[in-house]
Amino acid sequence: MRPLILATLPAALLLMGCNGAGEAVGASNSAAAPARQDQGGLPFAVTQVAKFDQPWAMTFLPGPGNRALITEKQGRLLLWSQGAQPIAVAGVPAVDFGGQGGLGDVIYHNGYVYLSWAEAGPGDTRGAAVGRGRLLAMSAAAPGAPAGYRLDGFQTIWRQQPKVGGRGHFGHRLAFGHDGKLYISNGEREKFTPAQDPSQTLGKIVRLNADGSVPRDNPWASQGGVTAQLWTTGHRNPLGIAFDAQGRLWQHEMGPKNGDEFNLIERGKNYGYPIVSNGSHYDGRDIPDHPTRPEFAAPKITWNGVSPASLIIYSGKMFPQWRGDAFLGALSGKALIRVDLNGTNAREGERWDMGQRIREVEEGPDGAIYVLEDERGGSGGKLLRLTPRR
Ligand SMILES: [Ca+2]
């Protein structure tokens, strides 16, 4: 097989790999079919365009057509094209699948596919890792056979530190800033106090150069080691990070009971967990609220029972009234939430019942909003396309 750089392929050749006898690899596309019986309360039309097995994240690829990479938690990366069967991409690292861990986020930046995943360590420990490689299309082994895809030259560029026991709160959401830096969210691995320990990445947002090296202008760069990677501290389990058009970084995190947060992330700030939270511990112990300790950055929004996942700032043409607004999924809340952003302020705009846990939100190249349902117990897992009602 002769590998070709995907970005240089003409669209027709790319589509050949997705057509006809393309291997279904367990995921299935279906023709446009109503995703729900009753869409009466929604201001958009919902169309099911594919179904996946425990999908976690997706990102659209540059170039013609609607093409996206989608991660499945158990360790598969799939290339999806509108109207075609998803195709598995080879060369994905081994993941530690279980609990909240597995293959995580996927983003595309400057010709590289970046992935995050839960990586096994010694003695029943694990931690998030991030790597990157280039997506290659390989010519078919025989005439008429489907082309294959793989990640070429994939390298691990970063590891969450330290690896600890348990399978929760990896965080590991990825985003590139307008400054060309890679931002990685880190959960506190359900260990609480690491969020305030500057010698660990747990409970932090880290900021790296695109190749994984540490920028010299990070807030604690002069301290070296893990501390030099840190951008902000005091987080619980951040599962969504996104930049707005002005370059501000917005974030939400799965808080303790009644303490889900929507935050404006600013260089060097401490967001207070587990010292303060507007919620309380799940075992009933209170945590002092944010106003008791003004030295910690307070959330712009506190939620009860949302369990936020994924974050985009909408910039498309299909919903001009929502340009500049934030969209996120709700897991336990089984909803899509729109947040109005106004400068450095944020407030919830609307919340739409989707009937399923929403794991991922993306904006398509055409401005349609795509959501991936979380999957538990065999239901869910659908990729839905949201378009304006006619
Ligand atoms: Ca995404």
Ligand SMILES: [Ca+2]
């Ligand atoms: Ca509290």
